[in-house]
Amino acid sequence: MTTFRAGFVALVGPPNVGKSSLLNAVLGERLAIVTAKPQTTRSRILGILPRPGAQLLFLDTPGRHRGTRRLNEALNAVVEEVVRDCDVALLLVDRTVGWTEIHDELAGSLAARSAPAIVVGTKSDLPAAGDAPWPIPEAPVGWPAHAISARTGDGLEALLDAVAGALPESPALYDAETLTDRPVRWLCGEMIREAVFELLDQELPYSIAVEVRSFEEGGKHVRLRADLLVERDSQKRIVVGRGGSMVKRIGIRAREAIEAFLDRPVHLELFVKVDPGWPKSPRRIGELGYS
Numbered sequence: 572m573t574t575f576r577a578g579f580v581a582l583v584g585p586p587n588v589g590k591s592s593l594l595n596a597v598l599g600e601r602l603a604i605v606t607a608k609p610q611t612t613r614s615r616i617l618g619i620l621p622r623p624g625a626q627l628l629f630l631d632t633p634g635r636h637r638g639t640r641r642l643n644e645a646l647n648a649v650v651e652e653v654v655r656d657c658d659v660a661l662l663l664v665d666r667t668v669g670w671t672e673i674h675d676e677l678a679g680s681l682a683a684r685s686a687p688a689i690v691v692g693t694k695s696d697l698p699a700a701g702d703a704p705w706p707i708p709e710a711p712v713g714w715p716a717h718a719i720s721a722r723t724g725d726g727l728e729a730l731l732d733a734v735a736g737a738l739p740e741s742p743a744l745y746d747a748e749t750l751t752d753r754p755v756r757w758l759c760g761e762m763i764r765e766a767v768f769e770l771l772d773q774e775l776p777y778s779i780a781v782e783v784r785s786f787e788e789g790g791k792h793v794r795l796r797a798d799l800l801v802e803r804d805s806q807k808r809i810v811v812g813r814g815g816s817m818v819k820r821i822g823i824r825a826r827e828a829i830e831a832f833l834d835r836p837v838h839l840e841l842f843v844k845v846d847p848g849w850p851k852s853p854r855r856i857g858e859l860g861y862s
């Protein structure tokens with residue numbers, strides 16, 4: 572009898588290294604939002620990939636970062652939990668940036684629990700990646716290393732083979748149809764947050780949360796109502812924009828992404844609301860699904 576393997580594969584690394592892009596590339600599905608800004612991902616997102624003889628359960632995580640806000644602490648707690656519980660860890664290094672102190676910390680945690688770990692060099696399609704040394708000199712001795720590009724797909728098959736081979740023998744842990752543990756309506760909320768990150772400048776996106784209030788499937792349309800939560804009135808004015816122009820742009824961009832994801836026409840209504848305490852309240856952070 573051939574052996575079946577299954578287990579949890581952690582995607583960890585500093586913000587912006589390409590964790591969510593790698594998840595989407597291996598699944599062939601835009602499950603996790605991706606933006607040019609660091610600290611986009613705010614939660615653990617499970618993405619399930621069936622392979623011949625294996626089931627790979629990828630866990631995307633928020634970039635591990637420093638910061639004292641309650642939200643940051645919650646995000647780092649997510650990373651710690653995934654590092655502690657995974658069967659294999661992929662430690663991602665942006666090849667155009669190289670190894671950082673955050674990699675030292677994560678490598679230390681992984682070595683302490685002696686989980687199999689693989690160093691993944693990302694963004695190999697960029698010229699600056701080719702100029703940097705490979706394999707990465709600071710990476711722990713003996714850890715396998717794979718250079719990949721989520722953009723072109725280079726290196727992904729070899730990486731997936733290595734990951735599958737490192738998983739424990741186990742029957743499949745989820746049924747074959749399952750793609751993720753996140754509800755569709757929450758994933759739609761994330762696409763609204765992606766538009767927020769793309770259209771608003773500087774620090775403002777970090778103060779914004781999205782709460783989907785209703786998700787109705789009727790006829791061929793999906794009807795979605797969501798709140799954009801900000802911390803202060805001054806932020807609300809910017810997010811609404813002159814005569815509602817900004818919230819309208821966010822709505823148009825988000826609707827297009829959600830329609831592509833659901834493959835159906837979508838009616839989206841957005842409301843901007845002040846919720847001063849949300850990033851400081853563990854209860855709100857949990858309700859919003861950022862944990």
Ligand SMILES: Nc1nc2c(ncn2[C@@H]2O[C@H](COP(=O)(O)OP(=O)(O)OP(=O)(O)O)[C@@H](O)[C@H]2O)c(=O)[nH]1
Nearest residue numbers: 586587588589590591592607610611612634721722
């Ligand atoms: N050229 C190139 N860019 C990439 C690749 N992978 C990711 N990027 C870009 O890098 C940026 C960050 O990608 P993400 O996937 O959001 O990174 P992340 O590690 O999930 O970031 P956080 O969620 O903020 O921690 C985005 O602008 C991506 O388009 C790649 O293979 N090639």
Ligand SMILES: [Mg+2]
Nearest residue numbers: 590591611612
């Ligand atoms: Mg991400």
